[in-house]
Amino acid sequence: MMHAVVSLDGFIADENDDVGPLFDWYFNGDLPIVEEAAEERHAVFRVSKRSHEYVSSLWGSIGATVQGRHLFDLTNGWEAEPPAGDHLVVVSHRPKPDGWHPEADVPFFEDVGAAVAEAKARAGDRVVAVCAGNVGGQALALGLVDEVAMDVVPVVFGSGKRYFGPVAGQHLLGDANPVIQGDRVLHLRYRVKSRA
Numbered sequence: 001m002m003h004a005v006v007s008l009d010g011f012i013a014d015e016n017d018d019v020g021p022l023f024d025w026y027f028n029g030d031l032p033i034v035e036e037a038a039e040e041r042h043a044v045f046r047v048s049k050r051s052h053e054y055v056s057s058l059w060g061s062i063g064a065t066v067q068g069r070h071l072f073d074l075t076n077g078w079e080a081e082p083p084a085g086d087h088l089v090v091v092s093h094r095p096k097p098d099g100w101h102p103e104a105d106v107p108f109f110e111d112v113g114a115a116v117a118e119a120k121a122r123a124g125d126r127v128v129a130v131c132a133g134n135v136g137g138q139a140l141a142l143g144l145v146d147e148v149a150m151d152v153v154p155v156v157f158g159s160g161k162r163y164f165g166p167v168a169g170q171h172l173l174g175d176a177n178p179v180i181q182g183d184r185v186l187h188l189r190y191r192v193k194s195r196a
Contacts, residue, residue, distance in 0.1 A: 002140060003058075003149040004132030004163060005185075011160035012132055017074055022153050025051065025185040033059060034083065045083075051182035058149065059084035063126025064119035066112075068135035069094060080104030084129060087122040091115045091135045112138045137165030145192055148173060152186040 004012045005022045013019050029048035033055050062085035069092035080101040082088045090108045109115035119128040130139045139145050173190035180187040
């Protein structure tokens, strides 16, 4: 599954990697997405009831996350503990930074296909989440994405980092299912039908 929070015009951040109001809905409710123990490692996400039912189920289904080097650098690889899933796999043409969490089993791959294959092996029967952006777009183009999940926020960025990266070609998706209205966010999931 390819996933991210996105603006109405298809951006996951502005040109300076600022998410602006895209993440506001993560903090506008009363229900925590993750368990209290996980809150010590990550931001305390507290969302509305409708978002909680959807997001907690989605995040709970994830076994491994694939992220690109740019997001790795921005988040410091979530300190080797992704917000969703037990495993992190990184796509990068540069090696893992010297001294970065030597105890962590976080492999780096130059090839998106190899990274997704490793994530699948680590996830077992759970979902592999590929972060949207350049890596997600590459995975979609390679036919490695079965489903696209978007948390759409009512804001227009005008420019920035594209949800699908620089994906070329047309990709046909099924109808959105489910469609869940949260508080300042619309949760959408689409099955990938075909590439043109």
